[in-house]
Amino acid sequence: MAVNSEATIKAKIREYLDLTLPECYVPELGDQKQGKVRSIYFSGPNVVMVTNDRVSAFDYILPNLIPFKGQVLNMISEWAFSQTKDIIPNALIENVDASVVVQKKMKNLNVELIVRGYLWGSMAAAYEKGDREFCGLKLPEGLIRFQKLDKPIFTPTTKAEVGHDENMSMEDMEKLLGKELAQKAMDAAMKLFQRGTELMKKRGLILLDTKYEFGVDEKGVIHVIDEVNTPDSSRMCTIEEYEAKYPKIAAEMKKGEYKTVTDLLKAKPELKMKEFSKQYVRDALLDMGFDPTKDKSAPKLSDEQVVECAFRYMKIYETVTGNSFEFPPKMAPEKRIISNLQKAGMIRGCLAIILDADQSQADSIKKELSKFKIPSQTATLPKDAAAADKLIAEYNKSTEPLILVQCSDTQQGSPDEVRRSNYICILSCDQMQINVSDNIWKLILFRQNVALNSMSTLGLERSPEGRSTVEGRPVRAAVQVFLRNGVLQLLPQRVLQQYIDFEKQGQYSACIKLLESATPGSLNVLSPASMVSGKPLLVETVLQLIVGYSGLCLKNQQGAIAVKLITQVLDNMSLSLRDLHPGHRTVLEAGSADTALSVCYYMPNDVTLADRSQSFFQQASERYLRLGHINRYCKCCLRAAAVLHLQGSKSEAEYYTQQALNKLSDAPVSSLLAVCYHNLAVHTAVQHRIADAVAHVRCPSLVVTVHSTVLA
Numbered sequence: 051m052a053v054n055s056e057a058t059i060k061a062k063i064r065e066y067l068d069l070t071l072p073e074c075y076v077p078e079l080g081d082q083k084q085g086k087v088r089s090i091y092f093s094g095p096n097v098v099m100v101t102n103d104r105v106s107a108f109d110y111i112l113p114n115l116i117p118f119k120g121q122v123l124n125m126i127s128e129w130a131f132s133q134t135k136d137i138i139p140n141a142l143i144e145n146v147d148a149s150v151v152v153q154k155k156m157k158n159l160n161v162e163l164i165v166r167g168y169l170w171g172s173m174a175a176a177y178e179k180g181d182r183e184f185c186g187l188k189l190p191e192g193l194i195r196f197q198k199l200d201k202p203i204f205t206p207t208t209k210a211e212v213g214h215d216e217n218m219s220m221e222d223m224e225k226l227l228g229k230e231l232a233q234k235a236m237d238a239a240m241k242l243f244q245r246g247t248e249l250m251k252k253r254g255l256i257l258l259d260t261k262y263e264f265g266v267d268e269k270g271v272i273h274v275i276d277e278v279n280t281p282d283s284s285r286m287c288t289i290e291e292y293e294a295k296y297p298k299i300a301a302e303m304k305k306g307e308y309k310t311v312t313d314l315l316k317a318k319p320e321l322k323m324k325e326f327s328k329q330y331v332r333d334a335l336l337d338m339g340f341d342p343t344k345d346k347s348a349p350k351l352s353d354e355q356v357v358e359c360a361f362r363y364m365k366i367y368e369t370v371t372g373n374s375f376e377f378p379p380k381m382a383p384e385k386r387i388i389s390n391l392q393k394a395g396m397i398r399g400c401l402a403i404i405l406d407a408d409q410s411q412a413d414s415i416k417k418e419l420s421k422f423k424i425p426s427q428t429a430t431l432p433k434d435a436a437a438a439d440k441l442i443a444e445y446n447k448s449t450e451p452l453i454l455v456q457c458s459d460t461q462q463g464s465p466d467e468v469r470r471s472n473y474i475c476i477l478s479c480d481q482m483q484i485n486v487s488d489n490i491w492k493l494i495l496f497r498q499n500v501a502l503n504s505m506s507t508l509g510l511e512r513s514p515e516g517r518s519t520v521e522g523r524p525v526r527a528a529v530q531v532f533l534r535n536g537v538l539q540l541l542p543q544r545v546l547q548q549y550i551d552f553e554k555q556g557q558y559s560a561c562i563k564l565l566e567s568a569t570p571g572s573l574n575v576l577s578p579a580s581m582v583s584g585k586p587l588l589v590e591t592v593l594q595l596i597v598g599y600s601g602l603c604l605k606n607q608q609g610a611i612a613v614k615l616i617t618q619v620l621d622n623m624s625l626s627l628r629d630l631h632p633g634h635r636t637v638l639e640a641g642s643a644d645t646a647l648s649v650c651y652y653m654p655n656d657v658t659l660a661d662r663s664q665s666f667f668q669q670a671s672e673r674y675l676r677l678g679h680i681n682r683y684c685k686c687c688l689r690a691a692a693v694l695h696l697q698g699s700k701s702e703a704e705y706y707t708q709q710a711l712n713k714l715s716d717a718p719v720s721s722l723l724a725v726c727y728h729n730l731a732v733h734t735a736v737q738h739r740i741a742d743a744v745a746h747v748r749c750p751s752l753v754v755t756v757h758s759t760v761l762a
Contacts, residue, residue, distance in 0.1 A: 056361065062377060063117055063360045067353060070103040070115035071149060071383040075447040076391065078401040078425060086111060087120070087282070092155065096143060098396070099151045100387065105282075105359070107331045108342035113350040121148040121378070122363040123280045129371045130278035134245050138238045141265065141275045147390040149383060156265025156275050159227060162207045162215055163235055165243035166259040169197045170285055171329075173205070178310040186219030194303050195311035196296055196323060202243055204236050209263070234272050235264050246279040253369050255326070256292055260284035281366050286326040295321050326366040331359055379554075384449045392538075402426035402453040403445060424453065542567055556606045558599040558615065565592060576618045589626055593619065593638060597645050609653045616646045617659070620666075633677075640673035640682070647689045654696045663693050667706075684710035684722060688729060695733065704733040 075082065079091035079098050086106045091098040101120030105112050124145060131140040141153035169177060173184055174195040182189050185205040193199075206223050207215035224232040239262050250257045261283050263276035277283040299311060299321055308314040315322050334355050335348055351359070364375045378386070391397045402419050404412050404426055412428050419426050432438050445452055541549055545567045552560040565573040573592045596619055603612035619642055627635045643666045650656075650663040667690040674683035687710035694703040711726040731746035 059364070060357050060361055063357050063364075064353070065380070066117040066360075066377070067356065069380060069383060070117050071120060071387075072104065072115055073102055073447070074100045074149070074384045074387050074449050076100070076388070076397060076450055077403075077427070077445065077448055077452070078397040078399075078450060079391075093396075095155055097141075097153045097155050099153065101149050101151070103383075105328065105331055107328055107335055107348065108340075110342070110348040112331065112335075112348050114356050116356060116363065117360045118375075118378075119282075119360065119363055122367045122375075123277055123282055124148060124151055125373075126280045126367055126370055127151075127277045129373075130246070130249075130280075131274070133249060134242055134274070134278060137241045137245060138264075139271065139273050140278075141273045144394075146394040146396065147387050148378065150387055150391065152396075153275060154267065154273075156267055156273055158209075158263065158265045158275065159231075159235060160209045161218070161223060161226065161235070161264075162209050163239040163262040163264060164205045164207060164259065165202050165239050165262075166205055167199060167202045167243070167247065168256075168258045169193050169195055169199060170258050175312075178312055185217050186221060194300065196292075196299060202240065204240060206236075231266070231272070238262075238264065238272060238274070242274070242278065246284075250279070250286060250370070251289070253372070254289050255286050255369060256289055258285040258287065258325075279370070281327050281363055284327060285329065286366065287323050288326075291324055295323055326362060326369070330362055334359075388450055397450070398423060398425050400424055400451050400453065401448075404428045405431040419453075541565075556602070556608060558596075558603060558608075559611055561599070562596060562615070576615075576622055589629065593623070593626060593642070597642055600645060600649060604649065604652050609649075609656070612649050613653055613656050613659050616642070616649050617662070620646055620669075636673050636677060640670050640677065640679075643667075643669035643673070644682070644686050644689070647686065647693060650693045651689060651696065654693075660693075660697060663690070663697075680713055680717070681722060684713050684726070687713075688725065691729060691733070695736075700733055700737050704730065704737070707733060 074089060076089075076091070080093040081091065083090040083092070087102055087104045089100040089102070091100075101124055103115040103117065103119045105114070105116050105119060125148065128142065128145055128151075131142050134140070141156050143152040143154060145151055166173060169189075176184070177189065177193060178195065182191070184203075185207075187203055187205070189199075204220070206218045206220075208218060209215060218226075220232065220236065223235070226232070227235065242262055243257065243260060246257045246260065257279060260279055262274055262278065264272050265275040266272050299314065302308065302314055302318070302321075303311065308317070331351075334351060335342075338349050340349055367373070368375055388397070388399055392399045402415075402424050404415050405428075407415060407428060416426050429441070432441060538546065538549070541564070545564050549561055549564050552558070552564070562574055562576060566577065573589070576596070596615055600612040600615040600619075603609070603615065623639060623642060627638060630638070646659075646666040647663060647670060650659050650666065653659055667686065670686045671683055671690075674680075674686060687706045691703040691706040691710075694700075694706065707726060707729045711723075711730065714720070714723050714726060717723070727746050731743045734746060735743035
């Protein structure tokens, strides 16, 4: 903070307002317990805690996320653990990410061990109302808010999962834990507070009060297991602030004009102490009119309040530790966490959930999945539709891609019959299919905030092989993550970091070139002559990854590279896909040509590409029809029409749109049907056929109305 001004730091924080961590659900880590501001996983002998950027105040979770909040708390705790391990051992094993802490599994005492050195916070508010006894201790008369106590006091509370913690006396704690353990816990808490007071004083700070959490290991040895002297677990202020304001407050109170310090501060707010704690958040909420005793939810802070809060967290970190806060790379925190967990060897980055399998089935499936380095867990899919939806909604929060494998014993029939059959149905959200074995033949990949249809109401289709399948909704982002993870595992260590660096810089062509270094053999499908043979899954994975990279190039304003990549894919595809199952090859060829059509739309000035747009449409549409993918065929028609419209061929654009509409004439009403009518209205309007345009405009209104009625 000494190098850059406060204004400069806050301007930098504003750049990260959209790069916060609301939650990071990683089911691969094990069973989860969701805390107020942490996701806690019980993984073998360890506990993995992912601290998010949520903030709680008055026992309410705020709508806002505070950038770097979770990161700062972990960093302060790690520092404090190193300063206090001579007093009491701690459970910390390592911090594998700024937001992820790995600890030894302990039996939590389930007590908040609070030590107070000053009359502050909730205790001061209760004292001003007339209370004198706290947790079995009696405070003397004549104290005022902010006054230093003669000696620190121990005021434990229960640890509530939700709602308010309740005060406990030392006797209550002894009944809960046993006299010996309760005494050890109190002694350790008082010593930690004393050490914290000494450390803070060296940094120009006063540790006003704090809380600790302890646990015991399998031998009964007590450990500190949670934050130590962080802004979320403590109150602090600067010595300068206290020495400047407290004497003035004490002098004012001696005059007898104000009954309490709270009354004084209402009249003279300039005397209010500026804390390094969550008190800023509490005060901001109160200033906005929030009443924690009546309101059911906390209001949303402004961006400036969020920036101020983040700044205070960062400042206390630097002040307490003496270290400079380093802004992390600008990337989504959940992606960074998944990447670091993979580097630490704690996850693979993709998980298979096996539903409704008996032990022999599950073992067989796990064995096949392990060949592709895909870890798996078993689960039971409830028969009740609502319960099934709830289970899917829970998995749908996953930050990493999931594969959902469901066992069934019939090849066709109702969705419920398929759910009960012996065949392995992997519910599919995308075209990609993997020949893991004869029994595993479809994938589901989904991510947070992507809704899936109810398990009991999903419709049945036929795969290219003729088997019954259950289709969901496509989620390209999750597929891209899955494909990338698979490729990274194949790269030699010597080029892995270089590949990642090229990716960060958007040099996707260089990434693809490095695939020639992958083992076993080259995986560069753009150089099929030297490509590894007999590995259709690998080839399919890399090809889809490259298609995805072309889309990223468009997003990153690298249109020329996108054009080069997609045309190279199409030019080499017939040779690259030589070992694939015909059904898979057809799907990939259709998708790649369709992607090329999209690139044509975003690169209308590329003459070479424009000349091939008709060929791309013919390749994609012919294959979609062969596969029976009517909706994808219609969307392909609409893309071709959009390209033709940009090229000035308005009548041809109208023709292709009409082709899509013809295919949907006997289909149920849908939003796609409405889009067709809307696009026809546009194409006819630009040709000055106003009557036709008006007629087409009326049709989608009817379609949307009917569709809404059907949905209702």
